[in-house]
Amino acid sequence: MDHKRVVYELTQGKEFAEQLKIHLNNPSSSHETQEILIHNILNSYENSLSLLTNHVLTTNGSNDEPHLHGKKGIIKKMESQVPFSESPCSEDSDPESFKDLDPNDFGAKRKTNGSIEKWKKQVKVRVDMEFEEALDDGYSWKKYGQKDIFGAKHPRGYYRCTYRQLQGCLATKQVQRTNEDPNIFNMTYQGTHTCHPATATDTSPTLPLPSSSSPPPQIQHPPLQNQLLGSPKIPQTDRKAITKNLETHSVYFPSTSNNNFVFPTLNSTSDGNETPSFITPTTLGSTYFMMSQPQVSMCEKIENIVGVESELNDIASAATSSTSFHNADLPLPFGDIEFGSTFSFDNSIFFD
DNA sequence: ATGATTTGACCAAT
DNA sequence: ATTGGTCAAATCAT
Numbered sequence: 383m384d385h386k387r388v389v390y391e392l393t394q395g396k397e398f399a400e401q402l403k404i405h406l407n408n409p410s411s412s413h414e415t416q417e418i419l420i421h422n423i424l425n426s427y428e429n430s431l432s433l434l435t436n437h438v439l440t441t442n443g444s445n446d447e448p449h450l451h452g453k454k455g456i457i458k459k460m461e462s463q464v465p466f467s468e469s470p471c472s473e474d475s476d477p478e479s480f481k482d483l484d485p486n487d488f489g490a491k492r493k494t495n496g497s498i499e500k501w502k503k504q505v506k507v508r509v510d511m512e513f514e515e516a517l518d519d520g521y522s523w524k525k526y527g528q529k530d531i532f533g534a535k536h537p538r539g540y541y542r543c544t545y546r547q548l549q550g551c552l553a554t555k556q557v558q559r560t561n562e563d564p565n566i567f568n569m570t571y572q573g574t575h576t577c578h579p580a581t582a583t584d585t586s587p588t589l590p591l592p593s594s595s596s597p598p599p600q601i602q603h604p605p606l607q608n609q610l611l612g613s614p615k616i617p618q619t620d621r622k623a624i625t626k627n628l629e630t631h632s633v634y635f636p637s638t639s640n641n642n643f644v645f646p647t648l649n650s651t652s653d654g655n656e657t658p659s660f661i662t663p664t665t666l667g668s669t670y671f672m673m674s675q676p677q678v679s680m681c682e683k684i685e686n687i688v689g690v691e692s693e694l695n696d697i698a699s700a701a702t703s704s705t706s707f708h709n710a711d712l713p714l715p716f717g718d719i720e721f722g723s724t725f726s727f728d729n730s731i732f733f734d
Numbered sequence: 735a736t737g738a739t740t741t742g743a744c745c746a747a748t
Numbered sequence: 749a750t751t752g753g754t755c756a757a758a759t760c761a762t
Contacts, residue, residue, distance in 0.1 A: 524737095525739060525740085526755075526756095527740090528739090528740070528741075529751090529752065532752085538752085540753065540754075556753090
């Protein structure tokens with residue numbers, strides 16, 4: 383049992399409670415917002431109890447999700463995990479047609495050879511224009527390409543793990559603005575982070591081994607200007623400002639154990655030695671961070687609500703013989719968050 | 735000087 | 749032939 387993690391969870395719960403208090407006093411606060419906060423408070427308790435009873439560290443496979451940083455602006459997420467080759471909307475939508483209709487959808491790929499890369503995680507993120515740094519997912523990425531995608535208004539950016547050369551980490555991601563709303567990003571993760579940045583350099587981010595009981599390593603927040611693709615190029619000065627801002631503000635989504643919905647967790651840890659917990663032996667399926675926009679398909683919504691995660695957890699469990707962490711089990715390090723009155727979100731789609 | 739990003743070219747899959 | 753993904757030289761930022 384990790385004392386720090388328990389403290390972290392309880393701190394999270396406290397912060398959620400404080401936010402709930404704010405929202406209860408705010409007439410414009412939506413019921414859904416409050417519901418989510420309550421949900422997360424309960425989850426914090428659950429996770430704390432789980433840690434105290436030492437039950438949580440070995441079973442949950444959905445511990446690999448990237449979490450998003452940023453000052454604010456991310457509103458909510460939904461997640462599911464599906465095999466790479468399957469459409470998130472397999473029930474009522476042909477994968478190929480779905481792809482054709484929505485160039486922002488990452489559900490189909492050409493790379494088919496059986497490998498670790500066979501699975502992918504898809505994330506939809508909505509951020510306010512001024513908080514694009516929220517796209518930071520805690521990993522360190524290097525952009526290696528950008529491509530105009532047929533039917534897409536915005537180019538797709540291709541990123542691979544910064545430690546690909548050093549440690550052979552094969553994780554990659556793609557980032558693309560959606561046609562519907564430039565503030566919504568599709569981020570598709572493929573492969574597994576096998577890097578351990580702390581071993582690369584003393585100051586680089588570290589991703590904990592699933593079975594590690596060592597103190598959580600520090601994570602590095604990579605510059606995000608390179609993720610601001612698909613929109614008119616940002617003047618260098620602006621980009622620099624964004625990058626700089628990133629260094630001091632972050633938001634992330636701790637995952638909850640049995641739920642697909644989480645609320646952005648705003649943390650203000652003073653010591654940067656805490657570590658994110660989302661690293662997992664395998665990165666499976668797709669995750670949708672559903673943000674406040676009705677244009678997100680009902681298909682996605684349903685798909686994410688209904689038991690996809692458990693299925694993939696099974697897959698994840700089968701795929702990894704090592705210990706998996708619960709998403710919310712580990713402390714996450716992000717500081718200087720102001721989660722006050724400015725925070726808001728619209729989850730009407732999600733909670734109708 | 736070094737590392738990251740940009741961007742056109744190249745390649746594989748369809 | 750078209751499209752998506754990657755490469756790598758040129759460019760930019762630090």
